[in-house]
Amino acid sequence: MPHARPRLTHRPLTAALALLLAGLSSSAGAQEMDILTIEEREALDLSDYRVTAPDAGYFDVAARMEELADTDNAILLQEIDDLSQGPSCQQLMEYEPITTHLRVPGYYPSPEAWELASEPLFQFEDNVSMLAGSFVASGDDYYAECLVRFLDHWAQQEALTDFYYDSLEPQAWFATESMIFAAAMAYANVRPFVEGMEEERERVEAWLNGLAHQHADIPGGEGNSCCNNHFYRRALYASMVGVLTEDDELFRFGVSAIHAALNDMTQEGAFPLEVSRGRRAIHYQNYGLLYLITNMQVIARQGYDIFELEVDGHTIHDAIDFLFAILDDPAALGDYAPLEQYTGFLKDPQYFTWMEIYLERFDDPRVEDFIRRIRPLYNRSAGGYMTLYFMDPEAQQHVVLDEEKQETTAFKGLGQE
Numbered sequence: 563m564p565h566a567r568p569r570l571t572h573r574p575l576t577a578a579l580a581l582l583l584a585g586l587s588s589s590a591g592a593q594e595m596d597i598l599t600i601e602e603r604e605a606l607d608l609s610d611y612r613v614t615a616p617d618a619g620y621f622d623v624a625a626r627m628e629e630l631a632d633t634d635n636a637i638l639l640q641e642i643d644d645l646s647q648g649p650s651c652q653q654l655m656e657y658e659p660i661t662t663h664l665r666v667p668g669y670y671p672s673p674e675a676w677e678l679a680s681e682p683l684f685q686f687e688d689n690v691s692m693l694a695g696s697f698v699a700s701g702d703d704y705y706a707e708c709l710v711r712f713l714d715h716w717a718q719q720e721a722l723t724d725f726y727y728d729s730l731e732p733q734a735w736f737a738t739e740s741m742i743f744a745a746a747m748a749y750a751n752v753r754p755f756v757e758g759m760e761e762e763r764e765r766v767e768a769w770l771n772g773l774a775h776q777h778a779d780i781p782g783g784e785g786n787s788c789c790n791n792h793f794y795r796r797a798l799y800a801s802m803v804g805v806l807t808e809d810d811e812l813f814r815f816g817v818s819a820i821h822a823a824l825n826d827m828t829q830e831g832a833f834p835l836e837v838s839r840g841r842r843a844i845h846y847q848n849y850g851l852l853y854l855i856t857n858m859q860v861i862a863r864q865g866y867d868i869f870e871l872e873v874d875g876h877t878i879h880d881a882i883d884f885l886f887a888i889l890d891d892p893a894a895l896g897d898y899a900p901l902e903q904y905t906g907f908l909k910d911p912q913y914f915t916w917m918e919i920y921l922e923r924f925d926d927p928r929v930e931d932f933i934r935r936i937r938p939l940y941n942r943s944a945g946g947y948m949t950l951y952f953m954d955p956e957a958q959q960h961v962v963l964d965e966e967k968q969e970t971t972a973f974k975g976l977g978q979e
Contacts, residue, residue, distance in 0.1 A: 597789055597834065598822045600781055606821055608814040611866065613805050618863040619750035620802070620856070621951050627701055635955040637938055641699065641947060648696030651708035654689055657682075659721035666733035676733065683737050684942060686716075687744040691946035694748035697755070698950065706752035707759065713745055714762040717769035723776060729783050736792060742773050743799035744943035750806060751946075767807050774803040774812055789826070790835035791846060794819050794853035798944065801860040816857055817868075823854055823881075824873035831876070831884030832898060843899035844888050845907045848914070851881060855916035856944050869923060882920070886928050915941040918952035935962045 630642060660682065669676040690709060697705040716722070722741060725734040749766065756763065778796050782788035801816025803809065828834055836846035858878065861868045869878060887894040892903045907913050917933045920926065933939070937958060938949035945951070 596826065597785070598825045600788055603818050603822050606818055608817050608821070611814050611817045611861075611864075612810045613808045613813050614864050616805055616808050617750075617754040618805065619754075620747060620860045620863055620945060623698060623751050623754070626951060627698060629955070630699070630950070631701075633955045635953075636959050637961060638950060638953065638955060641695075641938055641950040645692070645696045645699035645947065645950070646702075648700065648702075648705050649689070649692055651704065651711065654693070654708065654712055655715060657685065657689065659716040659719040660686070661719050661721050661724065664722070664725040664734045664738070665731075666737050668731065668733050680737060683741055686741055687942040690745050690748035691940075691942050694751040695947040695950060697752050698947070703755065703757075706756050709748060709752050710756055710759050710762050710766060713749060713766045713769075716745075717765045720769070722773055727780055732783070732787060735777070735780060736787075736795075738773075738777060739792065739795040739799065740943035742770065742777060743795070743802055744946075746770055746774075746799055746802040746806060747943075747945050750802060753806070770803045771807040771809060771812070774799055774809075778812070778815060786835065789822065790833075791850045791853060794823065794850055794857065798853050798857045798860070801857050805860060805864065813861075813864075817861055817866075820854060820858060820861070820868060820871060820878075821873060823850070824871065824876045824878065827873075827876045827881060830887075830894075830896075831880035831882075832895075833881060834898075837888075837895060837898040840899055841902060841904045843895055844885070844892065844903045844905065845913075847881070847885050847888065848907070851878075851885065852913060852916045852941075852944060854878065854881075855919050859919045879924075882926075882929070911936040911939045912941040915939045915945055915948040918948040919945075921954070921957070922952045930957065934958055937961060 630638060633639065666679045666683075667675045689712065693705050693709040693712065696702070697709070722738050725738055727735045749770070753763065778800055782792060787793070797816040797819030799816075800812045804811070804813030804816055823833060826834060833847060833850045836850045837843040839846045855878065858868045871877065884894075888903075892899075892901045895901070895903075914933060914936060917929050918939055921929055921933065934957075937953065938947070938961070940947050940949070
């Protein structure tokens with residue numbers, strides 16, 4: 563049954579979407595880029611999408627645990643060994659929930675101040691992801707029950723419900739996006755296996771549902787956070803929390819991001835709001851895929867063939883083709899962005915966890931060749947230990963330690979290796 567929401571002040575999603583700043587539907591940016599407006603997005607008929615399997619999560623946890631129990635894969639065994647010596651629940655419970663008025667400085671103007679302010683937020687994401695991973699790796703109920711207790715502690719304190727938002731200073735709003743889906747995805751891994759703890763689970767689910775609605779009620783700035791990668795991030799928690807709490811409204815909000823992204827895509831397969839980011843165009847094309855593919859996995863687990871969804875002749879595979887085209891040769895960006903692209907993100911495995919999901923469904927030598935260099939993959943918020951959860955044990959036996967090749971890839975691009 564759907565869970566009651568905590569008493570948080572927020573408008574219904576439908577009202578929030580309708581109240582986007584006047585003029586977005588006719589804004590120059592939307593017209594030039596042919597971006598689906600908030601009003602058009604809300605008008606999509608997504609009534610066929612509904613939650614069908616509240617315990618489905620984003621992968622079959624029981625089946626994967628059985629597979630891991632019999633594996634002789636060195637990469638997976640190392641992950642299992644590391645995570646089986648999981649954290650102390652007593653120590654984790656000493657972390658204070660964030661109940662103060664959360665305010666975070668912008669990243670690009672002041673990265674050091676942003677990093678300092680973000681440390682406790684990242685710690686929360688690492689904590690919940692580690693507990694979920696430790697449970698999958700060990701099968702020990704201790705970690706599953708600890709995760710429920712940990713989240714319940716935050717739920718009882720109504721944590722994260724008080725954050726500062728201004729269109730010119732949205733960083734606290736951005737930061738809480740990933741905290742919500744980190745908690746929801748970790749919780750999805752353990753909930754089917756937790757016996758009892760009904761009151762704790764009810765509080766956790768009501769808290770997550772209220773947070774998701776409160777957060778998504780903010781439409782974001784026109785021409786950017788309303789519709790770009792931050793919308794894809796909000797959609798990820800909407801889908802996951804929608805599934806967990808049997809909230810079709812949230813679930814459809816999550817689905818709407820996939821329809822919008824495919825609608826917005828250029829003929830080449832670019833996400834226009836991502837590749838318009840100057841020297842970080844390649845990074846943001848990939849960054850959009852990180853959340854879209856992960857969201858699609860959540861939706862697909864509800865029985866929908868979302869990976870083959872086609873809008874105006876575009877599928878998600880076109881976006882992946884374009885990513886590899888611009889990785890091989892930034893000149894493929896054309897007039898979207900300068901050729902001198904930032905490629906430092908290629909050294910950071912957290913940005914490529916979506917590839918494990920994709921390879922679990924599709925054969926793609928380009929993706930397999932790329933991911934082989936950077937496994938095992940972990941993202942503290944968007945799913946956690948994705949190599950542990952998704953990698954085919956036959957795909958790769960050992961970690962690649964060719965640091966020189968990794969450096970060349972990171973600083974010169976794939977096409978110049």
